[in-house]
Amino acid sequence: MRGYAMAVVVLAGLGLAQAALGQELTGLARLDPARSSVTDSGWSGIAVELQLSQPVPWRVRVLDGPPRLVMDFREVDFGQVSSMPETSDHVSALRAGGFRTGWSRLVLELDGPFTVAEAGMQTGDGARIRVELDAADPEDFAARAAIPEPPGWALPKATLPEQRAQGQGPLTVVLDPGHGGIDPGAERPPVTEASLMLTFAREVKEALLRDGTFRVAMTREEDVFVPLETRITLAREAGGQVFVSLHADAIAEGEAVGATLYTLADEASDAAARALAERHDRDDLLSGVDLTGHDDLVATVLMDMARAETGPRNERLALALEAAIKAEGLAMHRHPRQAAGFSVLKSPDLPSILVETGFMSSDADLARLRDPAWRARMARALVEGLKAWAREDAALKDLLRR
Ligand SMILES: [Zn+2]
Known part of the structure; x- marks a missing residue:
């Protein structure tokens, strides 16, 4: 539970930061691909570093079938995410973009079970997000991947208000x-x-x-x-x-x-x-x-x-x-x-x-x-x-x- 709980804390903490910063957060945050990366880390870990133009509420979790790391952000323009250095041997696919109205998503497909060991955001020079993944045993991973979405996080059954003919x-x-x-x-x-x-x-x-x-x-x-x-x-x-x-x-x-x-x-x-x-x-x-x-x-x-x-x-x-x-x-x-x-x-x-x-x-x-x-x-x-x-x-x- 530790990694997941930490991510939720990050999100909750940011709610306060957002209140303090007020108006500054209304613009769309942008990813700076040149200052972001996905690399192997330590013995068998993965490090995800993202440089954003400004802080946004975010969260991170793992999903199974296939194993994936999923990061959700309040409206980030990922622009040229494909030019971000991605050198990890454990990441087989990466994609990012709009997920539902008001939210953006980054997904890494992993070559096996990993869990979130650390997740945090530094603010000041925009926002710097760092997520550390560690190789995990399959049972621990499966348990974390199976954690249901907190209320309000699952995709609504119908994502568009105007489906009336x-x-x-x-x-x-x-x-x-x-x-x-x-x-x-x-x-x-x-x-x-x-x-x-x-x-x-x-x-x-x-x-x-x-x-x-x-x-x-x-x-x-x-x-x-x-x-x-x-x-x-x-x-x-x-x-x-x-x-x-x-x-x-x-x-x-x-x-x-x-x-x-x-x-x-x-x-x-x-x-x-x-x-x-x-x-x-x-x-x-x-x-x-x-x-x-x-x-x-x-x-x-x-x-x-x-x-x-x-x-x-x-x-x-x-x-x-x-x-x-x-x-x-x-x-x-x-x-x-x-x-x-x-x-x-x-x-x-x-x-x-x-x-x-x-x-x-x-x-x-x-x-x-x-x-x-x-x-x-x-x-x-x-x-x-x-x-x-x-x-x-x-x-x-x-x-x-x-
Ligand atoms: Zn098609």
């Missing part, structure tokens, strides 16, 4: 801009998949509302991290009738050019599709959220139900979108309909599809994705595809009722 029409479409916040998705500087898909989702939303036959909700309206599970919860709370997740991933393996439509399946259509679904789960995990253990939506029973009830509706949705994208004359992947175990598609009763609008790993796709005129055509195709699917879905429902 806007619009007039009978069908509620939930648009899900992939990634966000600490999870940028694919990156081709200065473009990130997260920002590109937020822009595109706003454009699709406009197009759907203009059409007048839809109501629209979004799983995020800003550059904020939303766990995959929460995206499903938001969709349900908004009364969603169809869920469209928007992506533009980078892919290393196989050919990846043109729009591709992914539906849920246990068996991935190929290795590239499987890798894509696994990477999305990993992005979620690296952001400090644990998908396992508490997600009854991914239970096998419900998966089977999804396949029986919603599977054929998903298939027709994919076919309708494929036809609409082709009718708009837009480039599609050689195999435009694929399947994999995407966690965000696991709503048992909500028709769901993941649209790779293109692949940021392809120069041609990236140029198209950055072109507003191309995006307007893709948005139009999605509107037309959804309309065609909705008509067919309603007709089939009528047929079944008779």
Whole structure:
């Protein structure tokens, strides 16, 4: 308990410091990567040193599966965190960014069990944060990783206040801009998949509302991290009738050019599709959220139900979108309909599809994705595809009722 308790003390102590400093703390704190580092320390320890432009409330803890160090800060701009020297042999991945509104997060993926031996912040020249980790025995680590979040610290079930659908029409479409916040998705500087898909989702939303036959909700309206599970919860709370997740991933393996439509399946259509679904789960995990253990939506029973009830509706949705994208004359992947175990598609009763609008790993796709005129055509195709699917879905429902 010692390390964790110390971190809480740091946080509580800072509350007083913040009161004393008053106005000075209102600006956004910035990380100075050149004066920050992650290094090996002593026999088998890790030292994390962060130089911030000003003190902020913060805390630190460990999580398991995989072992991670998670540090949360009140609004820190991590900027070029990737240029921070990271030389520890025990750290396999590092990421930082917005976590939820008003909070930023730094996550280090560790190669084994470590616990927080020391955590403190010196103020004066901005704020200097130092965290020392020691290798720990697995049981001690597991116990600390299992400590529940103190009240108010867990991500709220729905992170956005405005998930209510806007619009007039009978069908509620939930648009899900992939990634966000600490999870940028694919990156081709200065473009990130997260920002590109937020822009595109706003454009699709406009197009759907203009059409007048839809109501629209979004799983995020800003550059904020939303766990995959929460995206499903938001969709349900908004009364969603169809869920469209928007992506533009980078892919290393196989050919990846043109729009591709992914539906849920246990068996991935190929290795590239499987890798894509696994990477999305990993992005979620690296952001400090644990998908396992508490997600009854991914239970096998419900998966089977999804396949029986919603599977054929998903298939027709994919076919309708494929036809609409082709009718708009837009480039599609050689195999435009694929399947994999995407966690965000696991709503048992909500028709769901993941649209790779293109692949940021392809120069041609990236140029198209950055072109507003191309995006307007893709948005139009999605509107037309959804309309065609909705008509067919309603007709089939009528047929079944008779
Ligand atoms: Zn993605």
